[in-house]
């Protein structure tokens with residue numbers, strides 16, 4: 155690799171994190187989380203945002219939400235809050251947040267990062283973002299291999315997230331580069347179900363998620 159290439163600065167990224175109204179969040183965790191469901195949804199989002207903010211290469215974390223509670227808690231961590239259009243849906247919310255990011259930092263790439271990554275490691279996210287520099291659009295499939303946990307577009311490339319359902323296939327079909335690097339489990343480990351949460355706890359989550367999980371009998375039942 156040339157000296158110039160070695161010393162070239164890496165692209166910086168504005169990451170958009172969507173957080174829906176807590177009252178409607180994490181419904182697949184209802185049975186396991188019981189009265190702690192909202193706390194769990196907030197804790198997972200907060201650990202995700204805190205890790206993203208510690209990541210080299212992340213210029214800004216933009217949380218799109220129309221719920222004042224996560225807005226206040228995530229702003230206190232250092233996230234920028236962009237109000238969501240009520241009931242506009244996930245992808246329009248991401249596009250809305252990315253538009254703000256491009257206004258603020260036009261030279262940065264934009265990414266959509268799932269709010270459900272409580273085991274996220276800044277070093278693994280940094281490696282993924284460096285790989286994302288090499289393609290106009292890129293994405294990381296979730297641990298199940300069906301969904302997506304990160305979708306990115308370089309500066310000047312239309313930002314076209316296709317989250318929801320079989321989004322791995324949807325992003326692949328749009329020509330986004332699939333980033334299947336080794337050792338990026340924390341970037342793929344999203345939490346939707348009790349088994350997902352057990353797997354994230356085994357990886358090692360942030361303190362907020364660990365504290366709420368400790369209060370869930372389903373997470374602490376004998377094997």
Ligand SMILES: Nc1nc2c(ncn2[C@@H]2O[C@H](COP(=O)(O)OP(=O)(O)OP(=O)(O)O)[C@@H](O)[C@H]2O)c(=O)[nH]1
Pocket residue numbers: 172173174175178179180181182183218219220238241242243244247268269270346
């Ligand atoms: N701002 C915003 N975020 C959304 C919207 N829909 C989904 N999200 C977020 O996108 C991510 C994936 O959403 P879902 O899997 O549909 O919802 P969830 O709360 O994670 O889980 P379930 O209720 O079990 O489906 C979560 O972080 C949600 O908070 C939306 O319309 N607006």
Ligand SMILES: C=C(OP(=O)(O)O)C(=O)O
Pocket residue numbers: 270296300301302303316317318319321322346
């Ligand atoms: C929205 C997505 O995930 P989930 O609904 O599982 O949170 C997705 O992976 O595109």
